[in-house]
Amino acid sequence: MPEKTNFSKRSLLFIFFLYGFTLTVLQIVYLRFFISIFYGNELTIGLFWFSWMLWTALGSYFFGRVRKVLEYLPSHHFLFGLVIPFTLLLMLFIRSRFLPVGSALPDFSTTIFTALVSLFLFGLLSGGLFPLYARLLNINTAQEIDTAGGQVYLWETAGSLVGGLLSGLVLIHFFHSTQIVIKVAILQFLLSFYFLSRTEKSRKSLIISIYFLIGFFALSSFLSSYQQRFKQLWRGMDIVEERSSPYSELVLTRLDHSFTLYQDGVPLFTIPDPQTAEETVHYALLLHDKPQTVLLIGGGFSGALFEILKHPSIRALHYVELDPEVIGIYKEFFPDNWRRLITDKRVAIHQTDGRNFLQHTRESFDLIITALPDPYTVQLNRFYSREFFALCKSRLQSGGILAFQVSASENYLNDAQKRYLKAIEQSFVPLFKNWGFLPGEKMQFFLIKDVHPPVVNSDSLIKRLRERRLETLFVQDYYIPFKLMPDRIRLFREAFEETQFPFYNSDYRPLAYYFDTILWAGKTSRILSGFLTRMFSVSFDGFLLIVFLPIFLGLGLSFFLRKRPLHSLAAVSGMFSIGFSVISLELLILLAFQVAHGYLYQQVAIFIALFMGGMAIGSYFSIRYSSTIYKSLQKLAIFVLAGVSLLSFLIGALLPFIGAMSHSQATFYFLAIVSGFCGGFSFPLFNRLYLSHKKDTSKSGIIYAWDLVGSLAGSILCSIILIPIYGLKLTGVFLGILNLIIGLFMAAVYWGKSDCGAGGE
Incomplete structure (x- = not known):
């Protein structure tokens, strides 16, 4: 009997x-917490997303088989509410159980x-809600399951848009992660009720009372367990x-x-840490005969700022710190040091x-010193690229020095370290013919503009x-x-x-980041390190062959053998290709945006919001107009794949040029909306294409x-x-070829008059 x-x-x-809102808020909270430990x-981050999407996809697949949706949903939401805080606690438990912070780097395994x-549990339950909701709407409104x-x-996308903006700009500023997950868990309990x-x-009041008591005790025990485990972690x-x-989780x-x-x-x-503070700045300052204007990027609160001010010739010291909360913590917990800095007019x-800052300042400097972490992220890689070195050179006075440091070793370099350092060296050598270095656990480089090579010898420095x-x-002289x-x-x-x-390392081909990842992997997993090293030796043509030959053969055999309905395979392949391409295009555009405008959190939040807004607009147009735009859904799907293929080729080729434009910000925002629109438009289309021949509503979560x-x-x-490895341009080529192959397969299915039919008109 139907429900x-x-x-x-x-x-x-x-x-x-609320579903989309909840998932996006928890994505941000969980990811930030995972990164912080x-x-x-x-x-x-990739491992986090791998796990998140793997379990969510499986949840969407398995829970689509639930028949009595309305009877089951209260239990599902209640269990989901219990799992939300448990997920955060489980991350903390495993990390603290195996490796406390500060003891060593977390290994890959x-x-x-x-x-x-x-x-695991969170992904299954969150992914399972999508087909359950689709089935509920199907029952309640008598809409076809594909339309539902x-x-x-x-509406999930619309919720994600609001959730991303609200959590990124408001929630993480005013609430601790535990407070956020408890609030979201309570929301799930309310939905359950x-x-x-x-x-x-019958006896609904009794069931609600039992649920309430279980939820209350679960959340209470979560808070006490979290505090204990967090202390054990440290x-x-x-x-x-x-x-x-806005940028990170900070712990003093x-x-x-x-x-x-x-x-x-x-x-x-660390305060005090005189060795780091002194060695970060003094060798560079001693190389200059009379440093007067200095720019320090990062690392200043270790004491490096005070060390710079010891040099009697200093007239102006500019310090750049990205994170406002780092400044806030320093101001609050080291007030005497802060007072000394702000009262010094220099x-x-x-x-x-x-x-x-470098792009917009009109100042020129005798020294630019960067005291940043190694390029272990693409964002940090921007401070070790050829483009960055060129920018610094344009801000140095004649005879000025750019100084930076990266991890190395005291007396020996292995092959991975050599490639890592060589990629950085190749980035600045065409710009700075005169340069020197200082070996150590932190190798310091000194790049001098215009005049003779820096005299990096003990006699001149001691003098x-x-x-x-x-x-x-x-x-010291000794x-x-x-x-x-x-x-x-x-x-x-x-x-x-x-x-x-x-x-060489560049903004648009971040090799320093890649080799830093190999160095990190080498400390924790030889298998991963070896794989990444071997991948670098694979040419782009070889990589295309490795990836696309199995896809081409698999689709070709499926087409000619036709042992199973091809319309399902075509729809699934198309949605996979679009999902792959849209997330990749978002990464490409976001990287180019950060290169052009810096890593400014509010702008990045707006960028992501526009992407989600584009998805919502695309989804709306697809639901409302896809049937009237073109009578055959298959033909429309082919044109969408062709459009995404063309967009991928263009974005990969043009992004570096767009970044160099004087008013590129609006163009980046437009591209974010367009790429989001493609993803949002595609899902209802391919979902309808897949389900148009399915009478079984349990398949409603497959395309998702x-x-x-x-x-x-x-x-x-x-x-x-x-x-x-291959850079933005070739990444765009890869995405274009992927969509082209899937589009050709779908065209062959359609024009070959296979069992795909003309459904969906």
């Missing part, structure tokens, strides 16, 4: 809106294990402050008399992105150290000769000269699952392989 429901359509659409590079286990699925997708009140079950250290910023710890600020689990600076502190009467603990031992300098110089590596699988594959392959 009967008495929901108003508006109430259901609002619930679908693990090494937050793109590989770690622990990272992937944590992602897979902690997101499109409606759920549209709402659905339960609409069922015909065992050996006292937690002074825990704070969320105390060990004896020293304070360390951690940014996403990575130490940002010091100016700028809260902005370093690249953005200037004494002339300036600098009071230092570690940069220590400098050891740092500059001729044998060590010769060893590293020969390593640079012998390494044959013709490639394949959309997620495509996004999963695209996010990992694009961020870890395609963009770093």
Whole structure:
């Protein structure tokens, strides 16, 4: 007997809106938390998305088989509410159980294990809601299941848009992650009670009371367990402050008399740390005969700012710090140091992105010093690229010096380190013919503009150290000769000269980030490190062959053998290709946007909101007009794939030129809307195409699952392989070919008059 429901359509659409809102808020909370307790590079983020989308896709597939939707939904929402805080607690438990913060880098196996286990239940339950909602709307309004699925997708996307904006710009500023997950869990409990009140079950009051008690005790135990596990994660250290910023999760710890600020689990600076502060700036300053104007990007609050001010010739010191909460913590917990800085008329502190500051400042400098982490993310890679070095050169006065440092080793470089350092060297050599370096665990590079090579020898440095009467603990006349031992300098110089590596690091082909990932993987997983190393040696033509030959053969055999209906395979393949391409295009456009305008959180939030807005608009137009635009859905799907293919070719080729335009911001925003529109328009179309021959409503989650699988594959392959190794242009070529192949297959199915038919008219 079919189920009967008495929901108003508006109430259901609002619930679908809350579904998208909830998932996006939790995506942001979980991802930020996951990054904060693990090494937050793109590989770690990729593992998170892999687990999220894998379990969500499986949930969408399996829960589509539920028959009595209305009877089941109250239990599903209640269980989902219990799982939401449990997921956060499970991440924390696994990380603290195996490896406390500060002991060592999290290894690859622990990272992937944590992602897979902690997101398992959450992904299944969240993904399962989509087909359940589609079935509920189908029953309640008598809409076809394909149309109902499109409606759920549209309102989920609208909720995601609002959830992304609200959480990114408001929630994370005013609420702790535990507070957010508890509020979202309570929302699920309320939805459970709402659905339960609409069922015909007896003793509903008793069931609601039991649910309420279980939920209350579960949330109470979550709070106490979280506090215990969080302290265990940081065992050996006292937690002074825990704070969320737009850019990261910050934790200030105390060990004896020293304070360390951690940014996403990575130490940002320690106070006091005179060795780091002195070595970061003094060698560069001593190379210049009379430094007067200095720009320091990052690392200033370790004490480096005060070390710079010790040089008597300094007239102006500009310091750039991206994160406002880092400044806020320093101001609050080190007030004496802060007061010394702001009362010194030579010091100016700028809260902005370093690249953005250099692009817009009219100042020129005797020295530019970057004290940033290694390029372990694509965002940080922008400070080690040829484009960045060219920008710095344009802001240096004649004879000015650019100084930066990257991790290396005291006395020996392995092959991975050689390629890593060589990629960076190849990036600045055409711009700075005169350069020197200082070996060490942190290798320092000194690039000088226009005049003779920097005299990096112990005698000249000691002479200037004494002339300036600098009071230092570690940069001393007896220590400098050891740092500059001729044998060590010769060893590293020969390593640079012998390494044959013709490639350079750029904004649009972030090789330094890629080789830093290999170095990280080498510390935790030889298999992963070896795989990434071998992948770099694969030409683009070879990569196309590896990926597309199996796809081409598989689709070709399916077409000629025809052992199963081809319309289903065509629709699934098309949705996979669109999901893969849209997430990849978003990554490409966002990378180019950050290169052109810096990593400014509010602008990035607007960019992502416009992308989600484009998806909502596309979904709306697809639901409302797809049948009238073209009578045959198959032909329309082919044109969509052709359009995405063309868009991919164009975006990959034109993004670097767009970034160089004077008013490129509006163009990037437009591209975000267009790429989002393609994804939003495609889902209802391919969902309708797939379900037009299906009488079984249990298949309502299949296309949604394949959309997620495509996004999963695209996010990992694009961020870890395609963009770093082959660059933006060839990534666009790859996406264009992928959609072209799938479009040709769909055309062959349609014009071959296979069993696909002309359904969906």
